[in-house]
Amino acid sequence: MDSDIKVVVYTSLPADSYAERALRAGALGFFNKDRDISQLAPLCQLVLQGYACFPQTTLLPLLNAPLQNKNILARLSDRELTVLRYLSEGLSNKEIADRLILSNKTISTYKTRLMEKLKVSHPEELVNFYHQDECYDGK
Structure with missing residues (x-):
C-alpha cells in the first residue's frame, strides 16, 4: 500500500463490529454517519497529520481486554x-x-x-x- 494514501472509513455500520476490521485492513480512521458531519473534516486533518482516529469505546476493549459477548460480531x-x-x-x-x-x-x-x-x-x-x-x- 502506498504510504501517501490515508484511508478513513465513513460508514453507517456499527463501530463495535467494524472499526477493528477497518484498523486491521489498514485504515487510519473510522467515522460513523450518525455522528455530526462537521467533525469529519477535523478527523481527516488529524489522519493527514499521521494520527489514527478510531472511536475510543471501540479501541479500549481491544487494547485492555478480550472481546466481550456484545462484540461477538467482531469475532x-x-x-x-x-x-x-x-x-x-x-x-x-x-x-x-x-x-x-x-x-x-x-x-x-x-x-x-x-x-x-x-x-x-x-x-x-x-x-x-x-x-x-x-x-x-x-x-
Missing part, C-alpha cells in the same frame, strides 16, 4: 459477516450464493456455522442478532 470472519448481513437483508441462500459466487451448500454451511457461533437455534434468530448488535452504540 466472525469477513465472509461470515457478509453472509449474515445478506441474511439480515432477507436474501435467500441462492441469492447470497449468486452474489458471492459460491454454491448453495457453502452458504448453508456458513449459516450453520453462524448459528453455532452466535448460539441461536433458528435461522430467523440470525437476523434478530444482527440487527440487535447493529443498534448497540457502545455507551
Whole structure:
C-alpha cells in the first residue's frame, strides 16, 4: 500500500463490529454517519497529520481486554459477516450464493456455522442478532 494514501472509513455500520476490521485492513480512521458531519473534516486533518482516529469505546476493549459477548460480531470472519448481513437483508441462500459466487451448500454451511457461533437455534434468530448488535452504540 502506498504510504501517501490515508484511508478513513465513513460508514453507517456499527463501530463495535467494524472499526477493528477497518484498523486491521489498514485504515487510519473510522467515522460513523450518525455522528455530526462537521467533525469529519477535523478527523481527516488529524489522519493527514499521521494520527489514527478510531472511536475510543471501540479501541479500549481491544487494547485492555478480550472481546466481550456484545462484540461477538467482531469475532466472525469477513465472509461470515457478509453472509449474515445478506441474511439480515432477507436474501435467500441462492441469492447470497449468486452474489458471492459460491454454491448453495457453502452458504448453508456458513449459516450453520453462524448459528453455532452466535448460539441461536433458528435461522430467523440470525437476523434478530444482527440487527440487535447493529443498534448497540457502545455507551
